[in-house]
Amino acid sequence: MRKLILYIACSLDGYIAKPNDDLSFLDKVQVEGMDYGYHDFIATVDTIIMGRRTYDWVVNEVGSFPDKERDIYIITRTAREFLGNIQFYTEDVGALIRQLKEKDGKNIFCDGGAQLVNSLMKEKLFDELIISIVPVLLGDGTKLFQDGRPERDLELISSTSYDSGLVQLRYKAVGQ
């Protein structure tokens, strides 16, 4: 069955952004020619789901959403027309994931942000977590993990450390 996978980077103290959506800490681990396995990962994915604020951030940075091939779901409260391969989704996100998992296809990549990640965790919908820990304490910002989720057992699939100091941890969620 296709899996819902979280693939995200955070600081050692668990922030995915500094205040004001500042992602400049990611520059610390930018190394020419090093994608930390992203190319191999994205090849296993045909569907991407992300929160509306994360989407706006990407569009603002890049000019438009760069991926024209995959099915993209933007989770939002405000209805909008389809935009090419991008669907703005206002219904229940848990139901969406359960539907997608029942269809054939490649994996589903959750690209954040924190609000969406925590909603999906509350429903125990993630099958795998790939978390890249950037060697910095940010001290403040948007926490990847918020309180009020159910406990979930994990199994370590792999741990890979890179010269930049980034450590990428892969886990499989186990049990119910």
Added chain:
Amino acid sequence: MRKLILYIACSLDGYIAKPNDDLSFLDKVQVEGMDYGYHDFIATVDTIIMGRRTYDWVVNEVGSFPDKERDIYIITRTAREFLGNIQFYTEDVGALIRQLKEKDGKNIFCDGGAQLVNSLMKEKLFDELIISIVPVLLGDGTKLFQDGRPERDLELISSTSYDSGLVQLRYKAVGQ
């Protein structure tokens, strides 16, 4: 110079305890004969500093504080007499660490809890962090890292993964 080192375990989502100081998640990585480097680490230490609640927890579990050899500082608001090698310290903890660092000696081990860790981080007093990530999402409890600390650059010293799924990350704090 002697270093202040944080040596602590947390869940992937950054909790050092579940609600009500429940540490049972550590049982997941309890393996006969495996101490995750603690013996080697503690051999480099002659001074331990911890918060009063953490101390009470240990005494409650074990019956008395098990380490009779090292200098132990319990950070508390309530003055108490020395108890053998244990000093109850009510003054400024940052000043204490700066004083200790100026004296000769082995390393200083900060054993938690979260309140003490975050106080020491606010003053950028840690020289090394050794964080053991237990493969579980706890979902709620006491977060190791609280908001409102200054940013601090880290350098990865090592990353070691164990059969139990525990990953131990060692970092050096760099710069000011």
